[in-house]
């Protein structure tokens with residue numbers, strides 16, 4: 555059996571990751587912090603702290619399970635600061651004869667890894683089974699269809715998973731309760747406060763490192779409250795289920811001048827880096843409906859975002875890259891207005907969306923789509939420039955999710971439902 559170096563990326567922090575199964579005793583698991591990944595857009599410092607701290611905690615969790623782990627820290631003098639050369643350096647260092655990796659989240663990395671498949675030290679790439687669908691299955695679903703409608707894709711996944719299905723029919727008789735998800739916020743409404751996670755020594759050390767290396771990026775660390783361990787992510791999930799999910803549906807499309815999170819779950823970052831799985835989150839939400847603790851419009855609306863939109867945009871990303879990111883059917887070539895970085899604008903909704911993003915590395919979907927997205931569209935901003943901004947500013951930002959809404963608006967593809 556070959557001796558593998560198993561490379562785990564910063565968005566693959568799941569103990570049931572496909573590459574961690576059936577490992578020989580002499581396998582080496584590697585996690586690498588590299589400056590190249592932190593700098594290709596100016597990521598929000600909270601996003602960098604989240605990923606580096608979560609990686610460090612995950613490495614410890616793997617060591618506790620008895621695995622041999624190499625951790626390349628950002629300031630290791632030998633660190634080559636670029637993922638592929640660093641992984642190959644470590645494989646040579648430990649005498650490994652192949653590098654194993656699960657499909658990365660980004661097309662550019664996937665290309666770079668597949669190009670190394672025939673190298674003397676081969677890369678063996680494994681499909682990411684943490685999603686409900688694979689790029690291949692999505693491409694088969696899309697093949698020959700005139701339009702790729704989210705609604706049809708979503709219904710198929712509901713049937714396949716059985717989520718919110720009763721005797722083969724959708725729970726409550728309708729597939730989609732979007733029409734019940736548009737109430738404005740009443741004047742006096744208490745929004746339950748998000749759980750506060752203490753900062754341990756690992757996170758504090760990473761914060762100091764990030765201040766030193768990336769302190770010039772947009773956004774501050776003062777409000778850092780992202781979960782960096784699975785335990786903390788589960789606390790956030792339970793908080794959402796108990797205190798927010800019942801009202802998630804009706805206020806899903808609302809916006810507030812003062813409340814950044816409203817009844818949204820704030821689970822995207824934990825989902826995207828692998829601390830939570832979409833299956834456990836959807837099944838937990840479904841249980842709230844089945845046991846009478848949350849109404850159907852909330853639970854269906856929430857599950858639709860994860861089972862529907864999240865899977866659908868990932869399928870589109872892998873099916874349409876690399877042209878997808880360069881799409882610009884409206885020929886919009888303007889620069890991003892400077893106020894997207896400074897918040898210095900008299901448009902109050904835009905200013906507040908940017909200030910909240912600066913403070914929390916978060917904006918909810920209405921701020922992203924209707925405020926920052928629409929205003930950039932009206933200002934003729936190039937979709938790539940806006941994509942890069944989205945990729946930089948949110949803790950949950952990853953290219954496979956954020957390209958879709960940006961490119962969709964500019965390409966006018968009638969796919970949404």
Ligand SMILES: Cc1cc2nc3c(=O)[nH]c(=O)nc-3n(C[C@H](O)[C@H](O)[C@H](O)COP(=O)(O)OP(=O)(O)OC[C@H]3O[C@@H](n4cnc5c(N)ncnc54)[C@H](O)[C@@H]3O)c2cc1C
Nearest residue numbers: 818819820821822859863864919922923951952955956959
């Ligand atoms: C312009 C734009 C850029 C975006 N960029 C990203 C991104 O980089 N990363 C990211 O994870 N999401 C992105 N989204 C989707 C969505 O806005 C965020 O997932 C959501 O705001 C995260 O907050 P939450 O966890 O509180 O979401 P909730 O409102 O609580 O929704 C629950 C979950 O559903 C999923 N979800 C919700 N809406 C969408 C959507 N439209 N597409 C895909 N999944 C969705 C997320 O996993 C989210 O955690 C973007 C949306 C827009 C319009």
